[in-house]
Amino acid sequence: xxxxxxxxxxxxILMPPLLVAxxxxxxxxLITARLLNKYRLSRHFSHPPLVxxxxxxxxxxxxxxFFIRI
Amino acid sequence: MPEKAREPFKTALAxxxxxxxxxxxxxxxxxxxxxAVAFVxxxxxxxxxxxxxxxxxxxxxxxxxxxxLIALFPQQRWLFILAVSVYxxxxxxxxTGPKKQYFWNVSGFVCVLLCMSAGPDPVNAFDTxxxxxxxxxxxxxxxxxxxSLLWPVSSRKDFFAVAGxxxxxxxxxxxxxxxxxxxxxxxxxxxxxxQLLQAQxxxxxxxxxxxxxxxxxxxxxxxxxxxxxxxxxxxxVIGSSVQSLAELEASKTPHxxxxxxxxxxxxxxxxxxxxxxxxGQAPGRQPExxxxxxxxxxxxALSQFQRAAVVVFHDRLKQLDQLTRTLFETxxxxxxxxxxxxxPARTALPTLQWPDPDRMLAVIRVMLTLWLAFLAxxxxxxxxxxxxxxxxxxVYGMIMASIPMVTLRTVFKPxxxxxxxxxxxxxxxxxxxxxxxxxxxxxxxxxxxxxxxLSDPKQALAKTFALAMFVSIxxxxxxxxxxxxxxxxxxxxxxxxxxxxxxxxxxxxxxxxEKSFLRLLNRYFRSSGGLLSDMHRxxxxxxxxxxxxxxxxxxxxxxxxxxxxxxxxxxLDIKVLPGTDxxxxxxxxxxxxxxxxxxxxxxxxxxSMSNQRLLNALSDEAMDWRRxxxxxxxxxxxxxxxIGQEDYRTRLDELTRRLEARIREIxxxxxxxxxxxxxxxxxxxxxxAYRGVSESLVGYTAAASAIDWGPWHEERx
Numbered sequence: 001x002x003x004x005x006x007x008x009x010x011x012x013i014l015m016p017p018l019l020v021a022x023x024x025x026x027x028x029x030l031i032t033a034r035l036l037n038k039y040r041l042s043r044h045f046s047h048p049p050l051v052x053x054x055x056x057x058x059x060x061x062x063x064x065x066f067f068i069r070i
Numbered sequence: 071m072p073e074k075a076r077e078p079f080k081t082a083l084a085x086x087x088x089x090x091x092x093x094x095x096x097x098x099x100x101x102x103x104x105x106a107v108a109f110v111x112x113x114x115x116x117x118x119x120x121x122x123x124x125x126x127x128x129x130x131x132x133x134x135x136x137x138x139l140i141a142l143f144p145q146q147r148w149l150f151i152l153a154v155s156v157y158x159x160x161x162x163x164x165x166t167g168p169k170k171q172y173f174w175n176v177s178g179f180v181c182v183l184l185c186m187s188a189g190p191d192p193v194n195a196f197d198t199x200x201x202x203x204x205x206x207x208x209x210x211x212x213x214x215x216x217x218s219l220l221w222p223v224s225s226r227k228d229f230f231a232v233a234g235x236x237x238x239x240x241x242x243x244x245x246x247x248x249x250x251x252x253x254x255x256x257x258x259x260x261x262x263x264x265q266l267l268q269a270q271x272x273x274x275x276x277x278x279x280x281x282x283x284x285x286x287x288x289x290x291x292x293x294x295x296x297x298x299x300x301x302x303x304x305x306x307v308i309g310s311s312v313q314s315l316a317e318l319e320a321s322k323t324p325h326x327x328x329x330x331x332x333x334x335x336x337x338x339x340x341x342x343x344x345x346x347x348x349x350g351q352a353p354g355r356q357p358e359x360x361x362x363x364x365x366x367x368x369x370x371a372l373s374q375f376q377r378a379a380v381v382v383f384h385d386r387l388k389q390l391d392q393l394t395r396t397l398f399e400t401x402x403x404x405x406x407x408x409x410x411x412x413x414p415a416r417t418a419l420p421t422l423q424w425p426d427p428d429r430m431l432a433v434i435r436v437m438l439t440l441w442l443a444f445l446a447x448x449x450x451x452x453x454x455x456x457x458x459x460x461x462x463x464x465v466y467g468m469i470m471a472s473i474p475m476v477t478l479r480t481v482f483k484p485x486x487x488x489x490x491x492x493x494x495x496x497x498x499x500x501x502x503x504x505x506x507x508x509x510x511x512x513x514x515x516x517x518x519x520x521x522x523x524l525s526d527p528k529q530a531l532a533k534t535f536a537l538a539m540f541v542s543i544x545x546x547x548x549x550x551x552x553x554x555x556x557x558x559x560x561x562x563x564x565x566x567x568x569x570x571x572x573x574x575x576x577x578x579x580x581x582x583x584e585k586s587f588l589r590l591l592n593r594y595f596r597s598s599g600g601l602l603s604d605m606h607r608x609x610x611x612x613x614x615x616x617x618x619x620x621x622x623x624x625x626x627x628x629x630x631x632x633x634x635x636x637x638x639x640x641x642l643d644i645k646v647l648p649g650t651d652x653x654x655x656x657x658x659x660x661x662x663x664x665x666x667x668x669x670x671x672x673x674x675x676x677x678s679m680s681n682q683r684l685l686n687a688l689s690d691e692a693m694d695w696r697r698x699x700x701x702x703x704x705x706x707x708x709x710x711x712x713i714g715q716e717d718y719r720t721r722l723d724e725l726t727r728r729l730e731a732r733i734r735e736i737x738x739x740x741x742x743x744x745x746x747x748x749x750x751x752x753x754x755x756x757x758x759a760y761r762g763v764s765e766s767l768v769g770y771t772a773a774a775s776a777i778d779w780g781p782w783h784e785e786r787x
Contacts, residue, residue, distance in 0.1 A: 034787075036787060037646070037786055040784070042784075042785055042786050042787050043784040043785050043786070044785075045785055046785065047785070048785050048786060049576035049577065049580065049787075051787075
């Protein structure tokens with residue numbers, strides 16, 4: 001069965017799956033960035049803001065492929 | 071009524087009256103009048119009138135700009151957006167300048183607001199613009215009347231008190247710092263200078279306010295502006311004199327000023343006279359002539375560099391004499407004790423200058439935020455807020471551009487608290503009201519409570535956002551409607567908006583506090599090096615326009631960057647910078663100010679030297695010294711503490727020794743005809759200036775080496 005298109009209902013408010021996946025991706029990226037800062041691993045990147053954007057995209061694709069199905 | 075409750079009472083009353091009139095006249099968007107009241111209410115009538123005038127004129131200019139742009143680009147969407155963003159960019163540049171910041175801020179966002187609300191509906195553009203102007207005018211008029219009639223607070227008392235504080239502070243600074251033989255505490259001198267600088271900033275704000283609400287200050291405003299300028303210069307000269315004396319004492323060199331005690335007594339009398347004129351009494355006595363002579367025999371017994379240091383100190387005392395005399399005259403005229411004309415001549419218009427890099431960065435940030443919002447509005451279907459989001463992008467973009475050192479988190483939290491507060495009022499309280507009596511009571515109670523409980527200056531941001539969000543979400547109108555969409559739109563719009571602001575905080579330039587601090591340091595040292603690189607030019611060679619602009623740019627950079635750094639230093643996140651103490655960072659700033667003053671002095675002294683024979687004789691050693699300094703500036707720009715204090719000290723001592731030997735050789739060979747007395751003095755001034763820059767540099771490296779700069783260079787999210 002083709003699962004697309006579909007919407008996610010949160011308290012009777014319908015949301016597009018990309019929005020939910022994107023929001024979860026931003027939260028996951030924030031946690032990752034915090035951990036990378038804490039263990040001083042972020043110093044190995046030349047431009048962390050770009051890495052932040054890249055991580056958000058990667059997480060969105062992962063969450064959208066395996067968990068929410070965008 | 072207690073004093074703390076008066077200002078909230080006046081604001082609340084003005085908001086209720088403004089709403090009442092706007093609703094009775096059936097004007098659309100009556101909250102625009104309430105906005106005007108909420109944003110112009112300040113602690114004194116003068117400050118409020120000043121801000122109100124800027125809001126009104128800014129609105130009018132914004133309206134003219136918006137209507138012109140709508141008329142010029144009726145069917146060209148991209149050109150229209152481009153023109154709007156360029157206009158906002160110009161307003162942002164002027165807003166981040168020294169004068170009329172609020173005027174340009176209002177002018178920029180009112181233009182975007184009208185373009186966004188009237189652009190898609192050009193038929194009603196003129197009506198919307200007129201409505202905005204009349205409601206802003208209404209809010210300002212109502213608040214001005216309320217504040218003038220109920221417990222009017224004039225700026226007069228505070229203004230004269232701060233002017234008096236400035237005079238007494240400078241008097242104390244001279245007394246403590248210029249008495250030879252005392253073991254003066256450099257920390258105390260620094261603290262006194264800091265207090266004076268704070269008083270100067272306060273004086274500037276109060277002068278703006280007093281011009282609006284105090285007739286006698288308005289009449290003599292140009293003298294007061296002159297007083298402000300001269301006070302600032304005098305503080306700087308006292309600071310340099312104190313430091314010169316401290317350096318003389320540290321190197322055990324006698325100051326050789328034969329009548330220093332009478333000079334200090336005369337300065338004391340002048341400051342006392344200035345103080346009494348500010349407090350409204352005629353000065354007891356007029357400034358007297360002081361014969362400041364140097365002990366010639368003592369001077370001959372000193373080494374060349376010691377002589378240079380003494381000549382420099384003596385020069386500063388002369389400057390002090392001249393400046394205090396001028397300040398005395400200005401104070402006399404400003405307070406009506408003089409016989410001069412009512413207004414002095416206006417100063418010349420400023421010359422054309424290269425743009426300030428920080429202000430250009432603010433322009434880029436605002437324009438980029440605006441473009442992101444425009445593109446989101448055009449390409450993302452039903453984006454929360456729509457045109458309101460574009461307007462808010464301009465408003466918040468301009469706010470953040472004027473305070474780039476503040477993190478988005480600091481602004482986002484009180485803003486969202488304001489959104490939640492406004493939403494709760496909108497959903498839970500407003501639907502139960504009927505008639506203006508109950509609405510007016512709610513408006514009064516809410517405004518009064520917010521202004522009363524958030525009256526601390528530290529809570530100003532929270533108060534502004536809570537008031538703005540309450541007024542904007544409530545959207546009170548004669549045909550009041552309630553919809554959950556209003557709340558949902560606001561709750562979703564601000565996170566989207568702040569995501570755009572977050573993007574522009576990192577692209578194209580990373581605005582993290584420590585990165586910005588390092589970038590400013592780098593620019594400071596590059597400009598210091600730039601000033602030195604032009605020094606070898608022959609004094610008789612006429613500067614081209616390009617060279618003059620370049621020099622003015624470098625001078626402005628080295629003078630302004632220490633103040634900018636002080637702003638950034640307050641917001642440094644020390645937790646992520648192990649090995650850094652706030653005290654050590656603060657200690658760097660006076661060192662940089664000192665170095666800036668010394669570098670400018672060196673350039674000026676070198677420029678004024680007329681005896682080319684002397685300069686040529688010294689050219690190799692001087693060039694060697696200058697190259698060393700330039701290299702040091704270059705290295706310090708990229709790594710603030712790459713070389714230690716000892717290394718600089720060793721190099722400096724070596725250069726001093728060689729230069730001294732060379733000077734002795736030149737002077738021994740010279741006869742009286744070749745080197746006049748004035749030339750000799752100029753020569754010592756130049757040596758003193760070289761020495762001063764080098765000593766300052768050693769002082770800076772000592773302060774910088776207390777900080778571990780490694781973590782500052784590390785990249786972080």
